[in-house]
Amino acid sequence: xxxxxxxxxxxxxxxxxxxxxxxxxxxxxxxxxxxxxxxxxxxxxxxxxxxxxxxxxxxxxxxxxxxxxxxxxxxxxxxxxxxxxxxxxxxxxxxxxxxxxxxxxxxx
Amino acid sequence: xxxxxxxxxxxxxxxxxxxxxxxxxxxxxxxxxxxxxxxxxxxxxxxxxxxxxxxxxxxxxxxxxxxxxxxxxxxxxxxxxxxxxxxxxxxxxxxxxxxxxxxxxxxxxxxxxxxxxxxxxxxx
Numbered sequence: 240x241x242x243x244x245x246x247x248x249x250x251x252x253x254x255x256x257x258x259x260x261x262x263x264x265x266x267x268x269x270x271x272x273x274x275x276x277x278x279x280x281x282x283x284x285x286x287x288x289x290x291x292x293x294x295x296x297x298x299x300x301x302x303x304x305x306x307x308x309x310x311x312x313x314x315x316x317x318x319x320x321x322x323x324x325x326x327x328x329x330x331x332x333x334x335x336x337x338x339x340x341x342x343x344x345x346x347x
Numbered sequence: 348x349x350x351x352x353x354x355x356x357x358x359x360x361x362x363x364x365x366x367x368x369x370x371x372x373x374x375x376x377x378x379x380x381x382x383x384x385x386x387x388x389x390x391x392x393x394x395x396x397x398x399x400x401x402x403x404x405x406x407x408x409x410x411x412x413x414x415x416x417x418x419x420x421x422x423x424x425x426x427x428x429x430x431x432x433x434x435x436x437x438x439x440x441x442x443x444x445x446x447x448x449x450x451x452x453x454x455x456x457x458x459x460x461x462x463x464x465x466x467x468x469x470x471x
Contacts (some may be wrong), residue, residue, distance in 0.1 A: 274457040283442055283461035284392065295459065327392060331456035335408050338392040 241266050241330050245339035251347040258315040260342045262328035267308045272332030275304055275313045278341075279324045287326075288313060318344070349373040351443050351462035358468045364431040367465045369443030376424040377401040380446035380454045383417065383428045385439040386464075394456075395441075398426060401450045433469045440464040 242265040252258055262273065271291035276284035286295040288304035291311055301316040315322055323346050328339040354368040369381065383395040396407035398417040405417045416429045426443060442465075444458035 272456075283444075283464055284458075285461075286447075286457065286459050289447065289455075289457050329392070329457060334456075336394045336456045338394075340391045 240335055241268065241333050241337050243328055243330060243337055243339035245326075245328060245342045247342060248340075249343045249345060251345050252318055253347045254318050254320055256318050258313075258318055258322070258344055260313040260315075260326055260328075260344075262306075262311040262313070262339050264309045264311070264330060266333070268311075268330045269332035271307060272330055273304070273306065273311045274329045274331065275302075276327045276329065277322075277324045278327065284327060315344075320346075349445070349460045351445065351460055353441075353443060353462040353465045356466040356468070358470065359433050361434055361469055361471055363433050363469075364429060365433060365467050366427055366429040367441050367443075367467070369426045369428070369462050371424045371426070371445075376419070376426070377421055378449050378451075380448070380450050381417075381419075381426045382444045382446060382456075382458060383415075384442045384444055384458070386442070387436070387439040390439075393439075395428070397446070397454060397456075399450050399454075400426060430467075433467075435469050438467065438469045440466050 244263045246261045273291045275288040278284040292304045303314050305312050325341045325343045327341050350372045352370045377400045382397045398405045400419045419426045443462040445460040447455040447459045
C-alpha cells in the first residue's frame with residue numbers, strides 16, 4: 240500500500256500568515272488522486288481538495304492544492320482563526336486508499 | 348441537505364462484536380457508495396471498506412478481512428458495519444462516509460459527507 244508522510248507534524252503560525260503543508264507518497268500516486276481534509280476536535284473530517292488541486296464545494300479560495308507524482312502540497316494563503324485544525328492528505332489512486340498521519344496547524 | 352447519522356457510543360469486551368449503524372437522509376441511499384473509516388484515539392484515519400447500497404456488494408480492507416461485515420437496509424436508508432472478535436486495538440471512532448461519485452459509476456474512494464462518528468471502546 241502507498242504510505243503518505245506529512246510534514247511538518249505541527250505548524251505554529253499567526254492569523255494572516257501563509258501555511259504550507261507537505262504530503263509525500265512512498266510511490267507515485269496515479270492521476271493526481273490526492274485529497275485533503277480538515278478536522279477540528281470532536282468533528283469528522285471535512286473535504287477541502289480533491290484531484291490534487293480541485294476545490295470542494297463551499298471551500299474558501301484561500302485553500303489551494305498542488306503537486307503530482309509523489310509530492311503534494313496544501314496551501315492556506317492567509318490563515319483565518321477557524322483554520323487552526325489538523326489536516327490530512329489521502330491518496331485514492333491505489334487500493335487501499337490511505338491517509339497521512341496529519342499536520343496540526345496551531346496558533347503561535 | 349445530506350446527512351449521515353450514526354448510532355451511539357458502545358463499550359464492548361474483548362472478543363465481542365459491535366454493530367454500528369449509519370442512516371442517510373437528504374439523498375437516495377442507493378445512489379452513492381458508502382465507506383467506513385476509523386480513527387484510533389489521537390491517531391490518523393484508516394479506511395475499512397466500502398459498500399454499494401444499490402446491490403450490497405462490498406470490498407474490505409485486507410487487514411480486517413474476516414472480521415468486518417457491511418450490510419444495508421434500503422427500506423430504512425441505513426448502512427451497518429459489524430466488527431467481530433474485538434480487541435483493545437479496535438478502540439476508535441468509527442465513521443461512515445459517502446463516496447464522492449454516484450454508485451452508477453466507479454467509486455471515487457474519497458469522501459464528501461461524513462457521519463458524526465461512533466466511539467467504540469473495547470475494554471475488559
